[in-house]
Amino acid sequence: MWFITALMSTPNTFRAGPDEDGRFGIYGGRFVAETLMPLILELEQAYETSKDDPEFKRQMDYYLSQYVGRPSPLYLAQRLTDHLGGAKVYFKREDLNHTGAHKINNCVGQILLAKRMGKTRIIAETGAGQHGVATATVCALFDLPCVVYMGAKDIERQAPNVFRMKMLGAEVRPVTAGSMSLKDALNEALRDWVTNVEDTFYIIGTVAGPHPFPAMVRDFQSVIGEEVRMQIMEAEGRLPDTLVACIGGGSNAMGLFHPFLDDSGIDIIAVEAAGRGIETGQHAASLSAGSPGVLHGNRTYLLQDDDGQIQEAHSISAGLDYPGIGPEHAWLHDIGRASYVSVTDDEAIEAFQLTTKLEGIIPALESAHAIAHVMKIAGNLPRDHIMVLNLSGRGDKDLNTVATATGMTFGVE
Amino acid sequence: MMKALPETRIARRFAALKKQGRGGLVTFSTAGDPDYDTALTILKGLPQAGADIIELGMPFSDPMADGPAIQKASLRALKAGQTMIKTLNMVRAFREGDDDTPVVLMGYYNPIYVYGPEKFLKDAKAAGVDGLIVVDLPPEEEAELCIPALEAGLNFIFLTAPTTDDRRLPRVLENASGFVYYVSITGITGTTSAAASDIEKAYKRLKKHTDLPIAVGFGITTPEQAAKVASIADAAVVGSALVKIIAEEGASAALNFVASLAKGIR
Numbered sequence: 001m002w003f004i005t006a007l008m009s010t011p012n013t014f015r016a017g018p019d020e021d022g023r024f025g026i027y028g029g030r031f032v033a034e035t036l037m038p039l040i041l042e043l044e045q046a047y048e049t050s051k052d053d054p055e056f057k058r059q060m061d062y063y064l065s066q067y068v069g070r071p072s073p074l075y076l077a078q079r080l081t082d083h084l085g086g087a088k089v090y091f092k093r094e095d096l097n098h099t100g101a102h103k104i105n106n107c108v109g110q111i112l113l114a115k116r117m118g119k120t121r122i123i124a125e126t127g128a129g130q131h132g133v134a135t136a137t138v139c140a141l142f143d144l145p146c147v148v149y150m151g152a153k154d155i156e157r158q159a160p161n162v163f164r165m166k167m168l169g170a171e172v173r174p175v176t177a178g179s180m181s182l183k184d185a186l187n188e189a190l191r192d193w194v195t196n197v198e199d200t201f202y203i204i205g206t207v208a209g210p211h212p213f214p215a216m217v218r219d220f221q222s223v224i225g226e227e228v229r230m231q232i233m234e235a236e237g238r239l240p241d242t243l244v245a246c247i248g249g250g251s252n253a254m255g256l257f258h259p260f261l262d263d264s265g266i267d268i269i270a271v272e273a274a275g276r277g278i279e280t281g282q283h284a285a286s287l288s289a290g291s292p293g294v295l296h297g298n299r300t301y302l303l304q305d306d307d308g309q310i311q312e313a314h315s316i317s318a319g320l321d322y323p324g325i326g327p328e329h330a331w332l333h334d335i336g337r338a339s340y341v342s343v344t345d346d347e348a349i350e351a352f353q354l355t356t357k358l359e360g361i362i363p364a365l366e367s368a369h370a371i372a373h374v375m376k377i378a379g380n381l382p383r384d385h386i387m388v389l390n391l392s393g394r395g396d397k398d399l400n401t402v403a404t405a406t407g408m409t410f411g412v413e
Numbered sequence: 414m415m416k417a418l419p420e421t422r423i424a425r426r427f428a429a430l431k432k433q434g435r436g437g438l439v440t441f442s443t444a445g446d447p448d449y450d451t452a453l454t455i456l457k458g459l460p461q462a463g464a465d466i467i468e469l470g471m472p473f474s475d476p477m478a479d480g481p482a483i484q485k486a487s488l489r490a491l492k493a494g495q496t497m498i499k500t501l502n503m504v505r506a507f508r509e510g511d512d513d514t515p516v517v518l519m520g521y522y523n524p525i526y527v528y529g530p531e532k533f534l535k536d537a538k539a540a541g542v543d544g545l546i547v548v549d550l551p552p553e554e555e556a557e558l559c560i561p562a563l564e565a566g567l568n569f570i571f572l573t574a575p576t577t578d579d580r581r582l583p584r585v586l587e588n589a590s591g592f593v594y595y596v597s598i599t600g601i602t603g604t605t606s607a608a609a610s611d612i613e614k615a616y617k618r619l620k621k622h623t624d625l626p627i628a629v630g631f632g633i634t635t636p637e638q639a640a641k642v643a644s645i646a647d648a649a650v651v652g653s654a655l656v657k658i659i660a661e662e663g664a665s666a667a668l669n670f671v672a673s674l675a676k677g678i679r
Contacts, residue, residue, distance in 0.1 A: 031549040033478045035574035195600040308527030309474040
């Protein structure tokens with residue numbers, strides 16, 4: 001008997017969280033106003049029921065394969081690999097999904113849940129616009145009215161996505177409060193939700209917010225890592241040595257990482273946005289340079305001052321421009337299962353350009369952060385080292401930003 | 414069940430109101446808005462103007478349950494250099510001249526969490542704070558601050574909302590003390606108002622579950638509305654309307670407004 005007790009008291013999985021209070025260690029939770037609390041509990045129950053329902057799974061599989069285009073390829077980036085001269089670099093091509101990023105995986109799951117719960121109106125927040133576009137897309141498909149909150153600053157730098165959302169029939173509401181970016185869009189979406197609790201479903205775009213959102217979004221995104229497991233076995237006959245993904249809130253990273261958390265030999269690396277450099281204070285590196293706090297319904301690492309006031313984040317990539325991070329990442333950071341590094345705006349732009357030229361793939365600036373880190377480490381690793389990078393989105397939306405940053409013009413010179 | 418708190422200023426004030434046969438006036442203003450000195454002048458003038466209970470907002474950069482008026486008040490206060498230490502100092506300065514009027518600090522959890530909950534409770538109690546309303550701490554998170562607050566001798570006031578149904582109410586009220594704050598609309602502060610008939614229904618529903626006094630807030634902007642709500646419930650809370658006058662017309666106009674609210678209620 002003693003050995004069974006011993007086994008049970010030793011945590012033998014990193015994949016069991018969150019607990020019944022929605023906690024990953026001390027992180028997560030349900031820090032919301034009472035008006036929302038009954039709804040959050042209802043959502044949790046609806047999600048728990050749907051998760052195990054074969055019909056829900058059948059619908060998910062259908063839309064993911066027929067509409068999103070899954071599975072996304074696992075592509076060996078041979079020219080980048082040769083250029084770096086070390087580890088074999090695979091791209092998980094989430095940029096090839098319908099709407100051009102991983103965000104749609106989660107939106108399909110949440111809108112199916114919204115339909116089941118009888119909700120008739122959808123709201124979302126967006127930073128880079130990828131989640132906004134994905135939400136507007138599923139709303140068009142399922143014929144539900146959609147309101148997307150977007151910081152005024154982001155509306156300006158992600159104009160193509162704003163237009164896409166409008167074409168899809170969504171109403172994009174500019175947020176001029178606070179720093180006019182993603183965190184303020186989240187505040188405004190929460191204010192909308194608390195006002196329209198009865199009919200509205202809030203599709204949160206990342207692994208953050210009150211429980212059950214971090215777990216639910218992770219589950220919907222885990223299709224990324226599950227596919228990689230099968231695809232890499234087929235390509236290499238073994239699991240990868242290293243996983244790399246960029247991280248703002250952390251949904252593409254969690255989607256790739258989660259199915260591999262218990263494979264102890266695998267190195268897991270998330271790349272935060274160091275903006276103009278951590279030392280300048282103008283960055284979005286919540287884990288590298290933040291401290292624990294409570295915002296947007298969960299406890300996690302935040303960029304904040306000594307008085308608990310949230311600070312503005314900065315990143316050239318709107319999708320990483322957020323002063324917090326998903327609670328499960330905060331936990332993985334503290335227990336040391338994943339490592340969290342950072343990459344500057346300039347390094348990301350360099351990676352963006354290199355990938356475009358070498359591979360003919362224009363990556364999202366968000367994903368370019370992950371590539372920039374791969375560029376730092378791959379050359380020092382042996383040639384049989386297998387590295388999988390989550391190419392979370394395509395970069396068409398970022399052409400303006402990159403043109404401005406590099407002094408290039410749109411026309412022929 | 415928690416052990417009962419020793420009688421607080423809040424309990425004494427509601428007992429006195431009951432004796433007078435009227436509902437109370439609860440005012441909300443933000444500490445440090447538009448600056449420390451003006452906010453302290455307002456705070457000190459509130460009891461004379463007729464506020465029965467004072468809610469003092471702890472400014473936060475991301476007030477997710479507040480409408481534009483209180484959002485702006487928070488940002489003005491922070492811009493003027495308000496900190497948690499200064500907010501507690503304001504209460505201490507207020508207490509030098511007033512030992513009777515209950516002061517409830519209201520805000521969001523993060524500034525308290527970063528200050529350190531234990532130290533915060535000790536310092537707040539010592540400064541003369543009577544109770545806390547923390548918007549983003551529902552009963553599910555009561556271990557964070559509610560239980561320690563009760564142990565430190567501070568009332569922890571829970572919010573109830575139209576969405577808090579009869580099945581959930583007992584859970585919310587389990588560790589409630591001081592009074593119960595009824596958020597009369599589903600929404601953010603300072604936007605729409607609830608119909609008197611809905612407030613009456615909600616008040617009766619809550620009273621079936623608790624003996625605590627019930628204060629009703631959100632969307633009460635005029636002396637007439639305040640009078641009506643205070644005649645139905647045990648107190649009416651006026652926040653955004655007052656905060657707007659502080660911003661647009663200054664301290665003395667704000668205190669005059671409070672006096673007009675108080676007159677309506679009496």
